[in-house]
Amino acid sequence: MPPIKLIILDRDGVVNYDSDHFIKSPEEWRPIPGSLEAIARLNQAGFKVVLATNQSGVGRGLFDMAMLNEIHDKMHKTLAQVGARIDACFFCPHAADSDCGCRKPKPGMFQEIAARFNMSLAGVPCIGDSLRDLQASAEVGGQPILVLTGKGMKTHEKGGLPENTLVFADLGEAVKHVIEVRS
Structure with a gap:
């Protein structure tokens, strides 16, 4: 059996527009142009697409789990309209000041993904x-990829990126590269 081709995506700022006030409802969830089609290309290339997202708005009481599910329901339906899918959604619902192990930059969510798919994340592209x-x-040996959408431009300008980080304009460009090197 061939190894699983896996890719891990952040949600806000990568798949959809981000907001300093959080994405608190399905109406506020709006895809970044080209991101849904990029996910469809990953699906067509045989990748399992996994979302790993901090959702501290739940822990802060800005929205509840039912609302997060409604937001993700809209995301899944919008993806389906372009023939795309996300195979699994992992999220940390804890507030930023909690001491959980799943909130990025801690590796807990990524370790859970590795356990669920029964594989090492060494070299797995993480956007x-x-x-x-x-x-x-980087903590789990993945391939960190920065996109300049969302907070990406500020992140790039601030520096301090893990040594092997790749940088692309947006999800579409990153996916083009990943498919070229992994297919």
């Missing part, structure tokens, strides 16, 4: 727009 996304990836 995010913030330093904490890249740090969590």
Whole structure:
């Protein structure tokens, strides 16, 4: 059996527009142009696409689990309209000041993904727009990839990225590279 081709994506700022006030409802969830089609290309290339997202708005009481499920339901339906899918969604619902092990930059969510798929994440492409996304990836031996959408431009300008971080304009460009090297 061939090894699983896995890719891990952050949500806000990578798949959809981010907000400093959090994405608190399905109406506020709006895809970044080209991101849904990029996910469809990953699906067509045989990748399992996994979402790993900090959702501290739940822990802060800004929205509840039912609302997070509604937001993800809209995301899944919108993806399906372009022939795309996300195979699994992992999230940390804890507030930023909690001492959980799953909130990026800690690697707990990534370790859970590795356990669920029964595989090492060594070399697995992990695409995010913030330093904490890249740090969590590097912690498990993944391939950190920064996109300049969302908070990505500020993250890039601030520096301090893990040594082997790749940088692309957006999810579409990152996916093009990943498919070229992994297929």
